[in-house]
Amino acid sequence: MEILGHYLFLAVGNYLTGIFCFILAFLVYHANPHSKSCRLTACFNFFVGVWATFYATSYLVQDDRFGMLICQIFTAASTSIGAFLTHFVLLETNKEKSYRIFLFMNYLVTTLLVAAIFTPGLIVEGVPPKLDLPSYINGGQFYFLAPLQLFFNLFFSLYHLICEIRIAKGYRKSQLALFLTAFVIGYITGTPGYLLAMNVPIKPISSPLVILYPLILTYAIIRHRFLDIQKLIKNTIIFSLLYVLLLGFVAVLLFLLKETVSRWIGMRESVAQGLAIALAIALYTPLKNGLSRITHRMLYQHSQNPEIIFRALSGDLMHILDASKLMETMVQRISQILSVEKIAFYTRTTSNPYALERAAALGFWRRKHLLFSKSLVLYLEKARGFLVSPLTQAEGRRLEKQKGKNFVDTAKWKLQAEVEIAALGGITAFPVFGKGLLRGILLVGAKKSDMPWREEEFQILASFMRHLALAFENADYAETIRRSRYEIAMRERDNLAGAIIAAVDHEAKNPIHAVSLNLGTLIARLSPSSAAEPSKEELEALTQKIMKRVMEDIQDVSVIIEHLSNLADKKPLLIQENVRPRQIVQKVMEGFAAELSAAKIKLRLEIPEDFTLVCDPAALTEIFVNLLRNAIQATTSAGEIIVESLSENGKTFILQVKDTGSGIPPAVQGRIFEPFFTTKQKGDTPAKRGTGMGLFIVKEYMQGIGGRVEVQSKIGRGTIFRLHFPLLDSVMERTAA
Numbered sequence: 001m002e003i004l005g006h007y008l009f010l011a012v013g014n015y016l017t018g019i020f021c022f023i024l025a026f027l028v029y030h031a032n033p034h035s036k037s038c039r040l041t042a043c044f045n046f047f048v049g050v051w052a053t054f055y056a057t058s059y060l061v062q063d064d065r066f067g068m069l070i071c072q073i074f075t076a077a078s079t080s081i082g083a084f085l086t087h088f089v090l091l092e093t094n095k096e097k098s099y100r101i102f103l104f105m106n107y108l109v110t111t112l113l114v115a116a117i118f119t120p121g122l123i124v125e126g127v128p129p130k131l132d133l134p135s136y137i138n139g140g141q142f143y144f145l146a147p148l149q150l151f152f153n154l155f156f157s158l159y160h161l162i163c164e165i166r167i168a169k170g171y172r173k174s175q176l177a178l179f180l181t182a183f184v185i186g187y188i189t190g191t192p193g194y195l196l197a198m199n200v201p202i203k204p205i206s207s208p209l210v211i212l213y214p215l216i217l218t219y220a221i222i223r224h225r226f227l228d229i230q231k232l233i234k235n236t237i238i239f240s241l242l243y244v245l246l247l248g249f250v251a252v253l254l255f256l257l258k259e260t261v262s263r264w265i266g267m268r269e270s271v272a273q274g275l276a277i278a279l280a281i282a283l284y285t286p287l288k289n290g291l292s293r294i295t296h297r298m299l300y301q302h303s304q305n306p307e308i309i310f311r312a313l314s315g316d317l318m319h320i321l322d323a324s325k326l327m328e329t330m331v332q333r334i335s336q337i338l339s340v341e342k343i344a345f346y347t348r349t350t351s352n353p354y355a356l357e358r359a360a361a362l363g364f365w366r367r368k369h370l371l372f373s374k375s376l377v378l379y380l381e382k383a384r385g386f387l388v389s390p391l392t393q394a395e396g397r398r399l400e401k402q403k404g405k406n407f408v409d410t411a412k413w414k415l416q417a418e419v420e421i422a423a424l425g426g427i428t429a430f431p432v433f434g435k436g437l438l439r440g441i442l443l444v445g446a447k448k449s450d451m452p453w454r455e456e457e458f459q460i461l462a463s464f465m466r467h468l469a470l471a472f473e474n475a476d477y478a479e480t481i482r483r484s485r486y487e488i489a490m491r492e493r494d495n496l497a498g499a500i501i502a503a504v505d506h507e508a509k510n511p512i513h514a515v516s517l518n519l520g521t522l523i524a525r526l527s528p529s530s531a532a533e534p535s536k537e538e539l540e541a542l543t544q545k546i547m548k549r550v551m552e553d554i555q556d557v558s559v560i561i562e563h564l565s566n567l568a569d570k571k572p573l574l575i576q577e578n579v580r581p582r583q584i585v586q587k588v589m590e591g592f593a594a595e596l597s598a599a600k601i602k603l604r605l606e607i608p609e610d611f612t613l614v615c616d617p618a619a620l621t622e623i624f625v626n627l628l629r630n631a632i633q634a635t636t637s638a639g640e641i642i643v644e645s646l647s648e649n650g651k652t653f654i655l656q657v658k659d660t661g662s663g664i665p666p667a668v669q670g671r672i673f674e675p676f677f678t679t680k681q682k683g684d685t686p687a688k689r690g691t692g693m694g695l696f697i698v699k700e701y702m703q704g705i706g707g708r709v710e711v712q713s714k715i716g717r718g719t720i721f722r723l724h725f726p727l728l729d730s731v732m733e734r735t736a737a
Contacts, residue, residue, distance in 0.1 A: 007059040007133045013208020014056035020214040021049035040088040045214065047084065048186070050077040052210060055193065058127065061135055067127035068120070071137040075124060076114045078190075079146055082153030083110040085183060089157040092176070093164040106153070113149055116142065130196055131203055139197045147194045154187055178216060186213030306460050312337050313464050317471040321478035323347075326471055327360040327440075334444070334464075335362050338457065342425065342445035346370050348438075356441060363445060366424055370441065375416035380431040381438045386462050387414070388428045388453075389421040396422025427453060430465045434472050511553035518546045518553075573616040573704045581620060581655055582607040585643050588624045592632060600637050603628075606644035613653055613725050619701040626694035627657045627721050634661030634719065653725040664713040672711065673699045 022045075029042035054074035061067040083106050090096045090103065117123040123140050130136040139146075158180070165176045189209035195202045313333055320326045327345050335343050342363025346356035355369040356377065370377055380387065389396070399419045421429050426443040433439055442465065447453070522543060585605055589596075596603055613620070624643075631641045639660040646654040664672060671677050675696040698721075702709045706726045713719035 010205065010207060011056040011059045013211065014052045017208070017211040017214065018049045018051075018053035018056065020211060021045045021052060024214050024217065025049060037088065037091055040084055040091060044081060044084040044088060045217075047077045047080045048210075048213065050074065051081065051190075055207065058135060058137060059133060061127065064127060067135055068124060071124050071127055072118050075137070075146055076117045079110055079113050079117065079149055082150045083107055086153045086157050089161050093160050095160065110149065113145060117146070130199075131201060133203070137197045138199075143198060147191065150187075150191070158184070182213045182216035185216065186210050306456055309337060309457075310460050310463060310467075313460070314467050317468065318474055320471065321475050323472065323475045323479070324359065326468075326475055330468060331360040331362055334442075334461070338461075339448045340444055340446075341448045344426075344443045345440055346443070347440035359440075364425070365443070374420060375413045376420040376429060377438070377441065379413040379417040380429060380441060382413070384431060384433065386428055386430040386458060386465075387417055387421065388458065389418040389426065391418060391422035393422055393425045396420070396424070399423075428458060428461075430461055432465050432469050432472065434469055434476070439469065439472055511556040515550050515553045518549050522546045573619055573701075575614060575616055575705070577614050578612045579615050579617050579620065580609070580612055581645070582609055582611060584617060584620050585624055588621060588628055591625070592628055595632055599632065599635070599639075601632060601635050602638075602640045604640065604642045606642060607655070608645065611645050611653075613655075614727070615705045615707075615725060616701075619705065623698050623701055623723065624657070626698050630694060631657055631659035631661065631719070634663075635659045636661065653727075654722055655725070656720055656722040658718065658720045660718040663715040663717055663719055664711070665715060669711060669713060673709075 025042045025045035028038050028045065032038045051074045054070050054077065058067060058070045058074065061070055086106055087096070087103055090099050096103070113123075121140055123143050123146060125138045125140040127135045128138055130138075161176060161180050165173055165180065168176055189206040189212070192202060192206055193204040196204055315333065317326065317329065320329060327347065331343050331345055334340055340362075342361075342365065344361035344363075344365045345359055346369070347359045349357045349359075351357075352369065355371045358365065358368050372378075376387075391399070396419050400423045417429075421427070421443065424443060426445050428444050430442040430444070431438055431440075432442065442461075444461070582605065585607065589603055589605070592603075595601075628641070628643075635641060641660075642658045644656060644658070646656065668677075673695050675693060677696075699709055702723060707724045710722040710724070711719065712722065
């Protein structure tokens with residue numbers, strides 16, 4: 001066991017960790033330099049490699065000045081690791097934007113700490129011998145800041161990563177869990193080095209185990225498609241293993257030919273070496289294919305049976321009632337679950353009756369549409385089954401260019417369809433039918449692993465296409481319902497517009513006609529040809545009387561126009577939770593305080609303070625303004641108005657406005673919610689005039705909220721307006737629809 005604590009063993013173990021991390025950083029960055037996740041992972045692994053390499057070197061350095069620099073470099077690298085880890089975790093958990101200021105401050109603190117590390121004696125004091133190690137870092141007065149910063153980032157990242165793992169599913173959960181395991185093992189095995197730096201006599205014999213971090217991360221990238229770069233890593237592994245295997249094979253072959261064959265046959269050594277090299281070249285392709293199959297079987301083959309894969313593909317597609325979203329979801333799901341490099345879905349559209357348009361795609365595809373006259377479309381429509389092309393994309397393009405006039409006929413549709421699939425860059429094509437017609441075509445390309453498709457995978461996708469056809473029928477049915485509802489709403493709007501126009505024609509015509517008559521009377525009396533010339537006092541009195549009537553009529557027309565303008569510019573309701581109706585009613589009551597006091601009407605409010613609704617506060621204010629105005633105008637002196645809340649079997653909330661006024665005649669109760677219908681007579685003040693729009697607005701707002709309004713009235717005994725408000729769930733569903 002002493003070898004495990006020997007400084008040479010520790011140095012070699014950390015050098016291996018550094019080499020693995022540098023290679024992993026290069027491969028990750030080279031795989032996708034435009035991805036922020038790959039760039040952060042590359043930086044993270046690069047600094048782990050710097051830490052491991054210089055940490056191993058610190059064991060071997062005897063010079064104090066050079067050893068000091070080595071310790072400062074790996075301490076600064078370990079400090080940088082935490083900042084990049086935190087940024088990567090927040091990016092992967094979709095929290096980068098929310099923590100933008102935090103990330104800036106974290107990088108700033110890290111930069112200041114790195115600057116302090118390179119200040120002599122502040123963080124690192126020297127590299128004296130410790131225990132049986134020839135040299136080791138000795139922490140300064142503020143050395144504790146380095147592990148403090150590292151562990152803060154560790155626990156912060158750990159918390160957010162665990163929270164994301166708890167809600168993640170499928171490969172995403174496995175990816176994050178493996179990354180969590182990798183960096184936790186790396187931290188746990190690497191951080192004991194801080195103890196000896198602070199003169200705690202514990203030898204860091206676990207530091208070589210940090211090599212488990214890059215190994216686990218590589219496994220996550222290859223087996224669980226972490227960062228989606230497994231193809232490059234896999235090819236690198238195959239190339240490395242193949243290179244080592246070929247070197248070993250050539251070495252063994254050269255040795256056998258040199259020591260055995262040449263001795264018995266008498267063959268010259270140079271000829272034997274040439275034969276060995278030729279044999280190695282001949283066996284290169286079989287060795288590569290065999291090694292590729294072994295690697296794929298070990299790293300890519302998954303244990304899910306077809307039923308599990310189909311269930312993962314179909315999922316909740318039946319609940320997606322939007323065709324565009326359905327196609328996007330389908331393409332994304334197939335690409336993720338079956339690890340497909342490129343995929344496209346072409347569908348019928350009403351805008352182009354001659355072709356299938358590309359509606360959803362991943363990867364590069366040569367064409368945006370497929371003509372119905374193409375052999376691919378004709379064959380799939382006739383065969384009603386999927387088609388696999390054995391050709392490469394280059395072969396498909398070459399055959400497309402070489403085809404003659406007689407190349408395409410009914411007997412050769414399949415052959416030409418295979419050519420068209422390959423020319424597009426696909427491997428296979430699946431038709432999707434709906435109501436007996438070809439609804440769309442799914443084109444699928446190669447796998448990200450470069451391995452061939454299996455027959456059972458084609459059968460899974462064929463079954464999935466039938467499931468997809470049912471999902472499209474559901475989406476079409478939902479679209480038909482939405483369109484019907486829209487048409488009904490438009491008809492209702494047109495009917496309402498007709499009623500409003502008729503009401504305006506009736507209501508506005510009367511005051512305009514009255515204005516015309518009054519002004520005509522005034523002109524006639526002021527005319528010099530009038531029989532009896534009035535006195536100046538009579539003219540002034542007559543003018544004031546007529547102008548007062550004109551102003552009243554103009555005000556009536558203005559109110560009608562204002563209501564029409566509000567209806568035409570009707571804004572959508574802003575539904576909010578926890579709206580307190582008591583506060584709204586109190587505010588409305590303040591506006592009617594003078595009228596209530598003048599009429600000696602008692603207004604009683606019986607709504608609890610904590611009673612809340614789900615509605616639009618502005619709409620609720622307008623509702624109570626109209627209901628209370630009507631109640632005040634209908635209630636005689638010394639009467640009473642009550643605003644109270646009720647509950648109806650826990651299904652709806654009820655607010656009601658009850659007055660002791662004159663009541664509404666039964667003959668007109670069915671018309672009070674019609675626009676411009678009113679039973680009020682014109683009075684001397686605008687407050688006593690009615691336009692018939694108040695209750696119509698109340699009904700419109702209640703319907704918009706998802707509730708309803710009821711009226712109950714008796715002549716001479718008063719009126720009750722009852723407002724039924726829906727519960728939270730039904731309001732939110734209505735708003736979302």
